[in-house]
Amino acid sequence: MSNKETYKLQIGPTHPAFKEPVRFEFEVDGEHVLHADIDMGYTHRGIEHVSKERNFIQIIYLLERICGICSTSHPMAYCLAVENAAEIEVPARAKYIRTIVGELERLHSHLLWAGVAAHEVGFDTLFYTTWDIREKVMDCLEVISGNRVNYAMLTIGGVRRDIIGEVAEAVNKTVEYYSDLYSQLEDIMLNDMSLRLRTENVGILTYDEALKLCAVGPTARASGLAKDVRADYAVNAYPDIPWLKAITPNDVGKKPVGDIYDRIVVRVLEIKQSVDIIRFCMENMPGGEIVAEPKAVKVINQLKKVKAHGIGRYEGPRGEVSHYDILDNNECPVGVKVKAPTYSNIISWVPMFRGAEIADIPIIMSSIDPCIACSDRASFVEGEGKKTVSFGELRKLSMEKMNKIRRGL
């Protein structure tokens, strides 16, 4: 490297290459990035604080809106945490349904990511293809839950809708569709020359770095760190599946490098794994109840009598989602702590960007499948005139506004 002066390149908070607001400050020498600095907090909504004023059932739907893509993962982790604290037993059938919905979500999230990543490297054919294919799983989720996103399937102690009859048929059809399509998808995503040229040996995160920086999800697995909550921790129906294990690039006979290509490999293989898991669950689903206590009001009353801590963990499409809830004989929890997968992976960006070229910034950025909104979930809103407004104040203001707007009452 020459001893020329370096420059600071600022990208974000809003930038066409980024899907969500985050600000980077790169120190660049010519085309090479020497160092990256990350600044977050542009999409704060104060969800952890708001949770303290909602009852246990209301929180499920609040947390569902942390992220639209992982809208099952957060309620799942939350329900597991509350069930852990209150020692509620989930019926067997509900565990299978939870697994199926979770895997369908993973399927659509990985396809969505593949499209975004392809778009970032300028490979729009793949972008159209994956997003076109993805419609099928979205339709399937709509049939199951009644909506394309924000499925509202989970509740404390089980699920809210059953998978039977026509719905089960739709799921089986989706499984068939993706099994048939998989080899073509794999061929495009793993063997295409232009994609390989753009992604191999770019944005490397080594095994040691991944371990030290507590990376999670496909980002960690691509570096050879076989962390997968589904395999490591007993949740839902996953312990029943004998062949389930964390996928690393070793599964295609490749030594993990931790570059972007490896992250594509892991996600593509996980598409197949998800399809297999759904098929397994549909074949082995036990009968019986789908929820421990169907009456929401009774659940709230039951949880009012609990004083305990609970931890809930679930492998979302992007990695480990983890919740820590504190219940204290109250209608509302006294503490809800949320961790989204991107939160753990933000810090892994720093080694990935080191030595990269400026043109590779967007693809490195999207290679961890970031969800900034998930990570930024816990602070306050800035009001007009650059003044920080407290939550109570904000609520009062909005209520006043609403009262003004209401007409004719």
Next chain:
Amino acid sequence: MLHPEEIVNKLKEYIGDGLLEWEVRTRFDGVTNIREQKHLYIKLNRGAFHRSVAFLYKISPLHISCPMASIESEEAIELIYPFMIYSGHGDQTEQPLIVSYDIPKSDLRTVSVTDIIPGIIIMERETQEMLGIEVENLPDERRIFTPDNMEEGFLPLRDKVSGISEE
């Protein structure tokens, strides 16, 4: 792989009085293949925290699973670190290891463990800005989630303290 009780015994040997309380809670999941998962809750002395984490990390690398939760009481804030041990071994053998300690409100300080687990840095920065607990030896002291122009003394996740009154 060590059993939670063995971990506690080793830790007790190492830090002695620093270990105040401990408890093992069991959780089951699975349908045909029911797996048992042992959760270890450890309560420490504030002074013993850094040494204990270093010791535990030597047994097997720790993974920090969730940002630190807190419970506020009259005199102290209890900070809870949900660590995981034996991550990535597969076969449902990961063990949650939940470490907590009290910080008196008169002296809201703790020490960073980024020298042992570099990945914890964002969570410590969050703790510092949201709860007002000063984290010593933190390599990066800037705010992360709250705006830079936020008023001093405004602590979003503290129950009773707030720089701005509700009116």
Next chain:
Amino acid sequence: MLSTVSRIMQQFFGRRSTNVFPVKYAPESVIDALAGGDIHPPISMPEGYRGKLSYDFDKCIGCGMCLKVCPAKALEDYPIMDTEKNRPSKRIVFYRGKCTYCEECVKVCPVGAIKLNPDFMMANYEKYGDDQIEGIEKRREFEVKEGQ
């Protein structure tokens, strides 16, 4: 490589995956062309779709359970005089703009007064217009205002 080429061909010559939306804003000529056949039929809503909310004023007994579970606080109660039983009671209005379509109120209602319908075309310019408040006419008619 072959897969990629075949995909590109498909995208060039195959049918488009999406429809122009909303069709009514497209020029006449386009509408004619679309009506000519190369259009995807609208996807029919599956059973149990969670769309536009409707509320049956007469069925409701004013128990207030829905208020307790609604995560978005999208509903509001107001006092009425129940003429049949001759005692004060309450009824509900729903702010559709706030509703998250979670179906929790539907499940909790003991008399089935609330329903989610397959209708999903709800976009509107006015956040609190009459269109966006379910049950507003009944409220104007029956609400017992303070001091009455």
